[in-house]
Amino acid sequence: MSRAERNRNGEPSETNAGASRFDAGLEWLPTGLAVPALLGSVLLAYFVVPFAIFLSRTRDVDVLAALADPTVRDAIGTSLVTAPISTAIATVFGVPLAYVLSRASFRGKRLVEALVLLPLVVPPIVGGVMLLTVVGRYTPIGAAAAALGMPLTGSRAGIVLAQTFVAAPFLVVTARAGFDGVDPRLEEAARTLGYGRLRTVRSVSLPLARNAIAAGIVLTFVRAIGEFGATMMVAYSPRTMPTQIRVSFIASGIDAIVPIALALLAIAVVVVLAVQLLIGTPRRH
Structure with a gap:
């Protein structure tokens, strides 16, 4: 056959x-x-x-000994302080902005949307230069802040300003996508039951968009803690982890940055897992 x-x-x-x-x-x-x-x-x-x-x-590097270096610990501490603050600021102001962009129609909306996206398309180092023209030591705002003992450059405040500038758009864009996915009829039904606008947002819109908002928080935090370009321009010192990575790489090469890079990676992973556990992930029905 x-x-x-x-x-x-x-x-x-x-x-x-x-x-x-x-x-x-x-x-x-x-x-x-x-x-x-x-x-x-x-x-x-x-x-x-x-x-x-x-x-x-990592097999060739004494990670624990490197992490015990005071300059490395200071950089980790600075990032762990500033990145959550930047993320909190982005959340407090970004979520309302995202809701307005999702639900409202007004003259100039396209311009507002473009302005939100601007920090995403501008190179971070250029964003840092733009910030310096507003909060630099010799600008009216920067000089006034320095006179009050709160300099906005070369300080943790400057780091927060730089991180927020480059990272907040991620929260706005992601949260808006979440609000766009909420059926407006559900909000209208809540309003017919006597809920005010704020109560409707708190009881209906936010819970339904929580996964997108959580994703935005994670993206914002990771972007903030990993920010280098704008931070370097506004506040080279105190050093954050990315700034310290750059300094260590120039001084000693790749092996010198392995420990702090591992710390940066570990922090990002922990934050992602924590948000998933607290908020949950979308489920397919």
């Missing part, structure tokens, strides 16, 4: 058998997602490989 005849009698050909084995290997994927998963895995590998190779260098 020929190969073709064997195939017609129900035995799979080599081509069909190979396809079957490929499909069997991807049975855990929903139908039709094999090709997207294959393409996405290429990008995922591009993310993972540098991490893996970088982490392999």
Whole structure:
């Protein structure tokens, strides 16, 4: 019996058998997602490989001894103080702005949306220069703050200003997407039950958009704690972790930055996991 005849009698050909084995290997994927998963895995590998190779260098570095260095500890402490403050400021002012952009129509809305996105498209170091023209030591605002003993450059206040400038747009954009996903009819139903606008937002809109807001908080915090360009321009000292990484790299090379980079990575991972545990993640129904 020929190969073709064997195939017609129900035995799979080599081509069909190979396809079957490929499909069997991807049975855990929903139908039709094999090709997207294959393409996405290429990008995922591009993310993972540098991490893996970088982490392999920890075998040659005394991480604990390096983290005990006072300059490294000061940089970690500065970042752990300023990044949460920047994130809190972005949340307090960004969530209301996101809600207004989602629900209101007004003249100049397109301009406001563009201004929100501006810090995302401007290089961070340029953003730092722009901030210096407003809060620099010789500007009216900067001089007044310095006269009151609260300098806005070369201080933790300057770091917060720089971090907020570059990171807050992530919260506004993400939170707005969450509010856009809330059916306005649900808010209208709450209003018919006697809820005021603020109570409706607090009881209906915020809970329904909480996952997007949580994602925005995470993105904002991670962006703030990793900010270098604008921070370097506004407040090179006290050093944050990214600034210290730059200084250590110039002085001693890659091995010198491994410990503080690991600390930065660990903090980001802990924050992401904490927010997921507290807020939860979206579920498919």
